[in-house]
Amino acid sequence: xxxxxxxxxxxxxxxxxxxxxxxxxxxxxxxxxxxxxxxxxxxxxxxxxxxxxxxxxxxxxxxxxxxxxxxxxxxxxxxxxxxxxxxxxxxxxxxxxxxxxxxxxxxxxxxxxxxxxxxxxxxxxxxxxxxxxxxxxxxxxxxxxxxxxxxxxxxxxxxxxxxxxxxxxxxxxxxxxxxxxxxxxxxxxxxxxxxxxxxxxxxxxxxxxxxxxxxxxxxxxxxxxxxxx
Amino acid sequence: xxxxxxxxxxxxxxxxxxxxxxxxxxxxxxxxxxxxxxxxxxxxxxxxxxxxxxxxxxxxxxxxxxxxxxxxxxxxxxxxxxxxxxxxxxxxxxxxxxxxxxxxxxxxxxxxxxxxxxxxxxxxxxxxxxxxxxxxxxxxxxxxxxxxxxxxxxxxxxxxxxxxxxxxxxxxxxxxxxxxxxxxxxx
Numbered sequence: 001x002x003x004x005x006x007x008x009x010x011x012x013x014x015x016x017x018x019x020x021x022x023x024x025x026x027x028x029x030x031x032x033x034x035x036x037x038x039x040x041x042x043x044x045x046x047x048x049x050x051x052x053x054x055x056x057x058x059x060x061x062x063x064x065x066x067x068x069x070x071x072x073x074x075x076x077x078x079x080x081x082x083x084x085x086x087x088x089x090x091x092x093x094x095x096x097x098x099x100x101x102x103x104x105x106x107x108x109x110x111x112x113x114x115x116x117x118x119x120x121x122x123x124x125x126x127x128x129x130x131x132x133x134x135x136x137x138x139x140x141x142x143x144x145x146x147x148x149x150x151x152x153x154x155x156x157x158x159x160x161x162x163x164x165x166x167x168x169x170x171x172x173x174x175x176x177x178x179x180x181x182x183x184x185x186x187x188x189x190x191x192x193x194x195x196x197x198x199x200x201x202x203x204x205x206x207x208x209x210x211x212x213x214x215x216x217x218x219x220x221x222x223x224x225x226x227x228x229x
Numbered sequence: 230x231x232x233x234x235x236x237x238x239x240x241x242x243x244x245x246x247x248x249x250x251x252x253x254x255x256x257x258x259x260x261x262x263x264x265x266x267x268x269x270x271x272x273x274x275x276x277x278x279x280x281x282x283x284x285x286x287x288x289x290x291x292x293x294x295x296x297x298x299x300x301x302x303x304x305x306x307x308x309x310x311x312x313x314x315x316x317x318x319x320x321x322x323x324x325x326x327x328x329x330x331x332x333x334x335x336x337x338x339x340x341x342x343x344x345x346x347x348x349x350x351x352x353x354x355x356x357x358x359x360x361x362x363x364x365x366x367x368x369x370x371x372x373x374x375x376x377x378x379x380x381x382x383x384x385x386x387x388x389x390x391x392x393x394x395x396x397x398x399x400x401x402x403x404x405x406x407x408x409x410x411x412x413x414x415x416x
Contacts, residue, residue: 013372020379028384047383054375061371151371152278159378160274167258167271 003083004097007076013058014101021051021105021134026112041114042190045130046162048109049137052102053158056141059098061151087225095142095217102138106131129189129202136186136213143216146224182212230300234313237296243282248321251275252328259329269349272325274378276318276353280360281373283314288368303412307365311404314361315354322353348393355396356381362400362407 008014025048029041063077084090110130114122144154161167161183172178179185179200188205200208238244255272287293300306326349356377364373385395 013369013375016372016375020375024379024383050375050379050383054371058371152374155371155374156274156278156378159375160271160382162383 001093017054022109029113029116052138053141056138057155060145102135106134126190133186143220146220230309234310247279259332276357277360277377280357281364284361284364285370318357322350359400362403365407
């Protein structure tokens with residue numbers, strides 16, 4: 001776990017991810033401070049997940065990145081697995097490190113954003129929802145990247161989906177089932193749905209997203225323990 | 230020089246994979262949401278990846294050293310790279326934009342050739358050039374893609390800067406910065 005944290009802290013992409021995670025929502029909140037609207041602050045925090053998506057993806061893809069001829073064409077993953085031969089322990093430690101950093105970033109970003117957002121009150125339950133949503137999203141990005149072993153595809157798919165009008169949101173307007181996608185369900189933990197077809201209480205959203213994360217991490221663990229590095 | 234850059238670009242498997250998937254996803258999105266050029270808002274991501282890959286593939290491994298030994302003058306080299314990129318991007322963008330258009334027009338039954346198709350093509354081409362410039366600046370595919378997608382999909386729409394005019398002014402500025410950085414720093 002300590003080793004995983006140190007690997008994370010030494011990647012400059014992780015610092016970029018942290019900067020995005022904290023600056024994007026608070027910056028947008030600062031720009032929008034004059035504009036009244038529902039859920040000011042919480043809406044901005046929903047876009048800040050970009051940062052933790054980058055974090056989750058980079059944490060895994062950096063292990064598989066070929067460092068070039070200078071370092072013997074090797075990949076970090078072979079070294080990591082030599083040091084920690086138990087695959088499950090390795091994956092668990094890495095997931096724990098990602099979750100910890102994501103939760104920390106969420107707390108910092110939420111504090112910054114809420115202090116800029118005028119007219120929104122601090123509601124502990126909803127802020128806990130934000131932290132939970134960020135951590136889960138980082139773990140989803142992490143799980144998908146373990147499966148693909150390459151960063152670009154999960155990064156693009158997940159980032160495109162955090163855009164202003166997300167793909168899953170468009171789908172959910174045509175198919176009610178799409179409301180159960182992890183990002184839409186999870187967002188129920190802290191923002192009111194505008195016009196989606198599925199009614200869901202925050203706690204149900206939490207359970208649905210937890211289900212997605214648990215399933216994805218389980219698949220990632222099975223695949224990771226069974227295949228060649 | 231442009232020939233050499235073009236041959237490097239066309240022999241990358243990633244070029245064909247990225248552009249192919251962009252076309253497939255654009256078609257799927259058009260079929261599902263079917264609202265004119267709206268899918269371009271998402272499928273521009275494919276072109277972001279393409280531009281970033283074209284610039285950053287030089288830096289995974291030591292290709293850049295070979296390139297700069299062959300073409301020691303850096304500004305013409307980077308200019309040639311962007312020219313080659315444009316040669317590939319413009320037809321690819323046209324195909325992607327028109328594929329969405331044709332499906333929409335077939336669905337609606339009206340066959341006017343719209344000016345917006347040309348505008349969307351120009352937009353996507355500028356996005357690719359911008360991605361390549363950012364790729365040269367940061368020299369890391371993932372970081373370049375993350376920065377650009379964050380800007381184009383979230384920040385730009387939020388500050389109402391997601392239009393052709395902003396891009397037409399911004400791209401040359403970033404490109405000039407990339408040229409300057411490329412000229413002055415170590416490979």
